[in-house]
Amino acid sequence: xxxxxxxxxxxxxxxxxxxxxxxxxxxxxxxxxxxxxxxxxxxxxxxxxxxxxxxxxxxxxxxxxxxxxxxxxxxxxxxxxxxxxxxxxxxxxxxxxxxxxxxxxxxxxxxxxxxxxxxxxxxxxxxxxxxxxxxxxxxxxxxxxxxxxxxxxxxxxxxxxxxxxxxxxxxxxxxxxxxxxxxxxxxxxxxxxxxxxxxxxxxxxxxxxxxxxxxxxxxxxxxxxxxxxxxxxxxxxxxxxxxxxxxxxxxxxxxxxxxxxxxxxxxxxxxxxxxxxxxxxxxxxxxxxxxxxxxxxxxxxxxxxxxxxxxxxxxxxxxxxxxxxxxxxxxxxxxxxxxxxxxxxxxxxxxxxxxxxxxxxxxxxxxxxx
Amino acid sequence: xxxxxxxxxxxxxxxxxxxxxxxxxxxxxxxxxxxxxxxxxxxxxxxxxxxxxxxxxxxxxxxxxxxxxxxxxxxxxxxxxxxxxxxxxxxxxxxxxxxxxxxxxxxxxxxxxxxxxxxxxxxxxxxxxxxxxxxxxxxxxxxxxxxxxxxxxxxxxxxxxxxxxxxxxxxxxxxxxxxxxxxxxxxxxxxxxxxxxxxxxxxxxxxxxxxxxxxxxxxxxxxxxxxxxxxxxxxxxxxxxxxxxxxxxxxxxxxxxxxxxxxxxxxxxxxxxxxxxxx
Numbered sequence: 001x002x003x004x005x006x007x008x009x010x011x012x013x014x015x016x017x018x019x020x021x022x023x024x025x026x027x028x029x030x031x032x033x034x035x036x037x038x039x040x041x042x043x044x045x046x047x048x049x050x051x052x053x054x055x056x057x058x059x060x061x062x063x064x065x066x067x068x069x070x071x072x073x074x075x076x077x078x079x080x081x082x083x084x085x086x087x088x089x090x091x092x093x094x095x096x097x098x099x100x101x102x103x104x105x106x107x108x109x110x111x112x113x114x115x116x117x118x119x120x121x122x123x124x125x126x127x128x129x130x131x132x133x134x135x136x137x138x139x140x141x142x143x144x145x146x147x148x149x150x151x152x153x154x155x156x157x158x159x160x161x162x163x164x165x166x167x168x169x170x171x172x173x174x175x176x177x178x179x180x181x182x183x184x185x186x187x188x189x190x191x192x193x194x195x196x197x198x199x200x201x202x203x204x205x206x207x208x209x210x211x212x213x214x215x216x217x218x219x220x221x222x223x224x225x226x227x228x229x230x231x232x233x234x235x236x237x238x239x240x241x242x243x244x245x246x247x248x249x250x251x252x253x254x255x256x257x258x259x260x261x262x263x264x265x266x267x268x269x270x271x272x273x274x275x276x277x278x279x280x281x282x283x284x285x286x287x288x289x290x291x292x293x294x295x296x297x298x299x300x301x302x303x304x305x306x307x308x309x310x311x312x313x314x315x316x317x318x319x320x321x322x323x324x325x326x327x328x329x330x331x332x333x334x335x336x337x338x339x340x341x342x343x344x345x346x347x348x349x350x351x352x353x354x355x356x357x358x359x360x361x362x363x364x365x366x367x368x369x370x
Numbered sequence: 371x372x373x374x375x376x377x378x379x380x381x382x383x384x385x386x387x388x389x390x391x392x393x394x395x396x397x398x399x400x401x402x403x404x405x406x407x408x409x410x411x412x413x414x415x416x417x418x419x420x421x422x423x424x425x426x427x428x429x430x431x432x433x434x435x436x437x438x439x440x441x442x443x444x445x446x447x448x449x450x451x452x453x454x455x456x457x458x459x460x461x462x463x464x465x466x467x468x469x470x471x472x473x474x475x476x477x478x479x480x481x482x483x484x485x486x487x488x489x490x491x492x493x494x495x496x497x498x499x500x501x502x503x504x505x506x507x508x509x510x511x512x513x514x515x516x517x518x519x520x521x522x523x524x525x526x527x528x529x530x531x532x533x534x535x536x537x538x539x540x541x542x543x544x545x546x547x548x549x550x551x552x553x554x555x556x557x558x559x560x561x562x563x564x565x566x567x568x569x570x571x572x573x574x575x576x577x578x579x580x581x582x583x584x585x586x587x588x589x590x591x592x593x594x595x596x597x598x599x600x601x602x603x604x605x606x607x608x609x610x611x612x613x614x615x616x617x618x619x620x621x622x623x624x625x626x627x628x629x630x631x632x633x634x635x636x637x638x639x640x641x642x643x644x645x646x647x648x649x
Contacts, residue, residue: 077469079459080463080464082459097497101493189579273376304585
């Protein structure tokens with residue numbers, strides 16, 4: 001049963017539950033009016049009610065009583081107005097402006113009178129996308145590097161976060177301590193922990209080389225971690241170390257919302273803990289899980305701080321992520337038009353990846369649950 | 371609630387691993403902050419041979435750290451509080467009130483989450499400059515500009531998460547409030563907000579952490595007087611050689627407000643989502 005298409009237009013305030021679940025998956029489709037099936041199909045709400053005991057009441061009756069005859073009127077618009085204005089001023093308008101900048105020749109000479117910068121069409125894009133030019137090669141290798149970086153960091157962060165969440169899901173002596181302590185890497189500002197890591201990876205005075213050379217003796221001389229190929233390892237380590245507590249925090253909250261009796265029933269049936277995890281936990285927390293992975297992926301793909309704090313405005317090639325490449329094009333070489341064109345390409349790549357992701361995971365999660 | 375012995379062993383091993391992973395970098399920062407400069411300059415040592423707090427007193431005069439600290443606190447706290455108010459209203463509308471354009475609004479907010487910060491850094495600066503010249507409202511180099519920016523940064527995620535929390539709350543709670551004669555706003559304040567507190571606190575912590583640690587925009591939107599820690603701390607490294615002990619000491623001090631906040635709010639963060647009124 002496709003809940004995705006089940007929400008009717010606002011006229012029928014029926015399927016509160018399905019609307020609610022969709023909303024939590026970030027995929028509201030109130031406007032989609034294909035079929036009001038959700039409100040009329042007790043099967044859907046019953047199968048879900050089995051999972052979430054508090055939602056047993058038939059959705060239709062409940063919705064009608066709650067809202068009355070469409071009394072809300074202007075209220076929703078007043079409620080979203082501040083958020084909308086802020087998004088427009090800080091996100092939308094600058095983004096449109098950014099797209100415009102990508103079509104003009106904007107350098108530090110024309111910056112002061114930027115509204116009069118000359119229009120040069122797709123030249124900036126041709127520049128950035130030309131695989132035979134140095135700029136184009138930088139762009140493509142950076143795009144690939146950033147993709148690899150994102151996959152590795154998000155996978156590692158998710159795995160550690162999920163492990164921690166599972167270990168702390170059930171009460172035991174000392175749980176509160178770990179629960180607090182594990183949030184520390186995420187709670188600390190990124191620039192602080194990155195500064196700490198830059199000391200650890202320091203060639204002469206750092207702790208890592210001390211361990212490798214003095215304590216363990218696996219290496220004869222101190223390698224440079226912040227140069228060459230090693231610098232990619234460094235940004236992966238630092239990025240993962242910062243990110244995993246976020247996965248832990250969100251996944252633990254999701255695990256906590258799974259009622260115990262579901263597990264008890266499964267345990268009575270003889271299901272092992274691993275099997276319970278795969279067949280009960282993962283499907284039940286799927287909406288949260290999908291959102292967490294998506295958000296972490298977007299953050300990581302846009303990572304700027306870690307290479308910037310470790311290496312400054314121009315990181316070594318092996319640690320040059322897209323944001324840092326664009327930054328150095330814009331604010332070191334002062335070719336704002338080229339930087340803007342690359343940003344637009346970055347955005348398009350993210351957009352495409354997110355759309356595919358949402359189609360694949362967020363929708364499928366709902367279908368399989370219904 | 372039955373646990374096998376295997377799971378208990380698994381838990382001990384797993385927790386040991388994750389604890390070391392978390393603790394070792396923190397220990398290195400902390401222990402290096404209490405070493406004298408000559409000791410952090412030489413070969414690394416796990417146990418400080420000489421313990422001194424000199425870095426903690428000298429760091430204040432190397433750079434204007436107190437000023438940066440105050441700036442960061444002001445900007446982050448105000449941005450967090452405002453973003454919570456804005457996000458709560460918006461999320462409640464999306465989660466509970468049907469309106470035309472609800473989906474478009476959600477998608478708009480959601481899509482801004484994936485905007486690369488780098489894309490609108492320069493354009494935002496240009497917009498702020500235009501607002502300054504047209505409306506006379508000074509935004510670059512001021513607290514206001516940075517607060518507006520950070521508050522908006524927190525919005526997409528906050529709204530998204532709060533919609534999830536609100537939508538997951540049982541409708542019966544609000545029905546009771548509505549039957550008692552409250553409007554939707556009354557129901558929001560009297561029933562939904564108290565119950566959704568764990569979610570709101572978690573989102574607020576997120577907003578604060580985001581603002582406190584933001585580097586990219588702070589480097590462009592602040593000036594000498596409004597510079598935040600994220601940008602200011604770099605100054606220790608721009609000395610002829612890095613004053614590691616002062617840098618680590620400053621890192622510890624900078625971390626304290628966030629850690630205190632986390633300890634204080636901890637009980638809201640994970641606990642209670644499944645307990646209390648939701649079940």
